[in-house]
Amino acid sequence: MSVSTLRGVIPPAVTVFNEDESINIELFREHLRYLLSNNIGGISIGGSTGEGHALSSQELKQLVEIGVEETQGKVPVIAGIIRDSARDAIEYAKVAKEAGADYLMITPVHYFLPDDDAHYEFYKAISDAVELPIIIYNVVPTAVITPECMKKLAEIKNIIGIKQSGGDIHALNKMMLELPEEQIVWSAVDALLYPTYALGAEGSIAAILTVLPELCVEQWEACEQGDFEKAKEIHYKMLPTWLAMDRNNMPSRTKEVLRQRGFNVGKPRSPFHPITDENVDAISKALDHAGIAKAPVSN
Known part of the structure; x- marks a missing residue:
């Protein structure tokens, strides 16, 4: 897969x-x-939505292998890596490559407030050890990758771009303004996808896509065609669902949305727990607002 296909x-x-x-x-x-039935541009496995923090390296390998089997080369497979040392991240990256992943999506470490030099050494060590394109996943609130830091990281040979999260559309815009032209910015500003597309994001890798893929694909295609009124209309359909998800215990909230849509995706790994009845009701109302049919499944 070439970078341009993602x-x-x-x-x-x-x-x-x-x-x-x-x-x-x-x-x-x-x-x-x-x-995959929704005309998506790729699929990410083992990211934060996939509870990658809780997966062993062999579990990630197994999941990526299944992803490669199911996609059959039609869209790229991205392996998420959420580890707190370069050694562990390299181990996970190697098994992901062995399993057939096309890309790696890697968070910075979560602890000890790493500075820009530490970020650089972390990503360079992985790049030197595993020959796969790397997407930086800018999601960790205690280890933010600033646009200035990303300009330095972009010098590492396998780094191809950044997934900009954290609800910060300003940082996303600055990334697109200041990064080298060949670096790609994907949006993970779930509440503001359509304006990030209008600003030039090459697409999105975000939890809202997992629970409302039909609407998200329709919105992306509308933006590609320049129909921003339609994209805005879809934005307001989806927004309450994201607001009902974007709280503590995110894995449970994501799986509850899918459960209410009729998909049995189980429960999250501990210590995450099922959400309260009040939050279940909020998700139900949000899906009604989105016009999405619900099909209750057993607990």
Whole structure:
């Protein structure tokens, strides 16, 4: 896969767990097939929506292998890596490559407030060890990759761009303004996807894409065609769903949205827990607002 093919709506898959917290392979395959039926531009496995922080390297390998089987080369597969040392990140990157991943999407470390030099050494070590394109996942509030830091990281040979998250449309805009032309910026500003597309984001990798892929693809295609009125209309349909998700216990909220849509994706790994009845009701009302049909499934 060339870098230029990684555009558009790229949903991050959830990881489906059984009651004993083992991975349910068949339901994970069903989840991937549903996402792939929506004209998406790629698929991310093992990111934060996929509870990548809670996966062993061999579990990530297994999930990526399944993703490669299900996509059949039609869209790129991105392996998410959420580790707190270069050594561990390299281990995960190697097994992801062995499993057939096309790209790596890597968070900075979560602890000890790394400075820009530490960020550089972390990503350079991974790049030197594993020959795969790297997307920086700018999501960690204690380890923010600033546009200035990203300009330095862009000098590392395998880094191709950044997934800009954290609700910061200003940083996303500055990234696009200041980064070298060959660096790509994907949006993860779930509440503001359509204005980020209008600003020039090459697509998105974000949790809202996973729960409302039909609307998200329709919105992206509208922006590609210059129909920003339609994109704005879809934005306001989807916004309450994101506002109901964007709180503590995010894995449970994401899976609850999918559950209400009729998809059995299990529960998150501990210590995350099911959400309250009040929050279940808020999600239900948000889906009604989006005009999405709901099909209750058993708990």
